[in-house]
Amino acid sequence: xxxxxxxxxxxxxxxxxxxxxxxxxxxxxxxxxxxxxxxxxxxxxxxxxxxxxxxxxxxxxxxxxxxxxxxxxxxxxxxxxxxxxxxxxxxxxxxxxxxxxxxxxxxxxxxxxxxxxxxxxxxxxxxxxxxxxxxxxxxxxxxxxxxxxxxxxxxxxxxxxxxxxxxxxxxxxxxxxxxxxxxxxxxxxxxxxxxxxxxxxxxxxxxxxxxxxxxxxxxxxxxxxxxxxxxxxxxxxxxxxxxxxxxxxxxxxxxxxxxxxxxxxxxxxxxxxxxxxxxxxxxxxxxxxxxxxxxxxxxxxxxxxxxxxxxxxxxxxxxxxxxxxxxxxxxxxxxxxxxxxxxxxxxxxxxxxxxxx
Ligand code: KG4
Ligand code: ZN
Numbered sequence: 001x002x003x004x005x006x007x008x009x010x011x012x013x014x015x016x017x018x019x020x021x022x023x024x025x026x027x028x029x030x031x032x033x034x035x036x037x038x039x040x041x042x043x044x045x046x047x048x049x050x051x052x053x054x055x056x057x058x059x060x061x062x063x064x065x066x067x068x069x070x071x072x073x074x075x076x077x078x079x080x081x082x083x084x085x086x087x088x089x090x091x092x093x094x095x096x097x098x099x100x101x102x103x104x105x106x107x108x109x110x111x112x113x114x115x116x117x118x119x120x121x122x123x124x125x126x127x128x129x130x131x132x133x134x135x136x137x138x139x140x141x142x143x144x145x146x147x148x149x150x151x152x153x154x155x156x157x158x159x160x161x162x163x164x165x166x167x168x169x170x171x172x173x174x175x176x177x178x179x180x181x182x183x184x185x186x187x188x189x190x191x192x193x194x195x196x197x198x199x200x201x202x203x204x205x206x207x208x209x210x211x212x213x214x215x216x217x218x219x220x221x222x223x224x225x226x227x228x229x230x231x232x233x234x235x236x237x238x239x240x241x242x243x244x245x246x247x248x249x250x251x252x253x254x255x256x257x258x259x260x261x262x263x264x265x266x267x268x269x270x271x272x273x274x275x276x277x278x279x280x281x282x283x284x285x286x287x288x289x290x291x292x293x294x295x296x297x298x299x300x301x302x303x304x305x306x307x308x309x310x311x312x313x314x315x316x317x318x319x320x321x322x323x324x325x326x327x328x329x330x331x332x333x334x335x336x337x338x339x340x341x342x343x344x345x346x347x348x349x350x351x352x353x354x355x356x357x
Contacts, residue, residue, distance in 0.1 A: 021094040021333065024079070024118070025326025028071040028111030029103025029131045030157070031055075031062045034322030035078040037086040037093070038330055044141060045086035047316075047323045050074045053198065060197050061187070068106030075114050082322075090122045097329020100128025100339070101346030102158065108345035116343045126339040127329045132159055132351050134324035135286040137168070138313035141327055146284050146311040151274045153267060153299075156287030157183035157198070160229050161351070162274045165284070168331050169356040174274050175227025182263055182289045185231035189238045189259050193252050203256050204292050210257025211250075215241055217262035222269045227277070229270065234262055260294055268298045272306075281308035291318035331357060 020040040027034035031052040037045040052070050056062050083089070098115035101108055112128070119126035136152050139145060151174075152163040160183075161176040180188065183200055190199020195206065217237055220230045238259050245251050271283060283303055289295065290312045303310040317323055335357035 019094070019334075021330055022088070022092055023326045023330045023333065024082070024093050024096045024115075025129075025322040025324075025329055026075065026079070026096065026098040026111045026115045027131075027134070027320050027322045027325045028075065028107050029099045029101070030107060030320060031067050032320040033071050033074045033078055034320055034325065035075070035082045036322035036326045037082055037088060038323060038326035040330070044323055044326075045088070046082040047321065048078045048082045048085065049316075049321055050078055057197055060191060062104070064104045064106055067104055068110055071107055071110040075110060079114075079118070093122060093124060095119070095124050095329065095333045096122070096126045097129050097325050097333070098126065099131045099134065099325050100343075101131065101349040103131055103345075103347060105345055105347045108347060112343050112345045116339060116341065119339075120341065125333060126343070127333045127337050128339045128343065128346075129325045129328045129332065130349055130351060130354055131320075131325075132156075132161075132287075133169075133171075133354060134328045136163065136165065136171075136284065137328045137331070138286050138317045138321075138324040139284050139311040141317055141323055142314055144311075146282055146309070149280060150282035150284050150311075151271065151278060151280050152284045152286060153271055153290075154287045155182040155267065155285065155289035155295075157181060157187065157200075159287065160231070162227050162270060163351065164274075164278055164280070167356060169354045171351050171354065173352055174277070175229065175270060177229040177231060179230050179232035180235065182229070182231055182267065183287070185235050185263065186289065188235045189256075192235070192239050192242050193256060200288060201291065204260060204294070206253050207256040207260040207294070209250075210253035210255070212257060212261070214251075214254040215258035217241075217258050219262055219266045219269065222266055225273075227270055227274055229266065231263065234259060260292070264292070264295045264298045267295060268302050271299060272302055275306060275308065281306060283308065283310045285310070285312045286318065288319045291315055
């Protein structure tokens with residue numbers, strides 16, 4: 001069977017498009033073990049998250065092998081806790097969704113194996129979810145949910161992209177990072193500033209005590225047309241700035257401020273262009289960096305100025321979590337997508353290759 005192809009479904013594992021469903025969602029693509037139960041009628045019934053931040057902190061970044069092993073340790077207990085939290089028995093679950101990719105291969109395989117095995121044992125279908133589709137649909141977990149079509153700015157540790165979203169699975173990538181993702185640039189610059197991993201939120205906190213006007217960082221790729229991003233130059237600019245500056249705390253805060261301002265400004269400029277190019281007036285921001293308050297405020301201002309609307313996930317669903325996987329999985333299961341028994345993880349997987357539902 002081709003990678004990503006959908007199997008012929010055993011009789012006990014079919015889904016009815018109109019059947020009300022309750023789904024167990026599993027996220028293990030990187031350094032967070034996330035488990036959630038999402039129900040068509042009741043909404044989110046349980047949401048459990050275990051972060052591996054402490055495990056990787058000494059290394060200054062995610063160590064893939066340690067990540068996989070920790071998912072092995074934490075996943076089953078988290079599933080048990082989730083089932084208890086939602087007061088569910090296996091017979092109450094109609095399908096198991098898991099992050100199939102993109103992500104770290106070992107980490108993905110833990111989620112895929114556990115999800116596929118549980119679904120087999122419970123005689124329900126399993127479905128493999130694209131991690132970035134999970135992020136993209138995360139604002140749908142809240143009320144009001146954005147309606148289609150919209151522009152999505154997906155900014156995480158691994159990806160930065162602008163997507164024209166016409167419906168679930170109807171994605172056209174308008175632009176993406178040609179080098180580092182936005183979150184990656186935050187993390188690398190944070191490291192240069194002497195902050196711990198993951199540096200994004202810590203840099204944002206340091207920037208709160210920074211002052212404007214001391215440093216001027218470039219706004220990469222904004223002087224030419226186009227919607228691609230490039231963030232690796234900002235990290236180099238930060239390295240050079242730090243090298244020639246005093247290392248007192250206020251200077252570090254001022255540099256953090258200027259770096260964050262440059263990333264936010266760049267993202268706002270590209271979002272404005274994407275809206276203009278498509279004529280759309282609705283914007284969704286998702287992925288870890290969508291937790292950044294300055295970015296949220298700046299995009300709110302942008303959407304106010306164009307009389308449009310902006311949506312972002314609640315804070316806990318900006319970064320990786322099982323709820324977004326359960327939600328996206330439920331949509332795909334209802335469309336009849338089933339993961340074959342011989343499942344594979346897909347560490348590289350284009351968002352545009354997903355089927356429209
Ligand atoms: O979506 P996510 O949890 O994982 C991936 O799919 O990559 O995103 C994690 C990224 C990290 O790079 C982290 O530093 C960044 O999101 N991040 C932030 C903030 N919170 C998380 N970056 C800037 N400001 C924040 N408040
Ligand atoms: Zn993510």
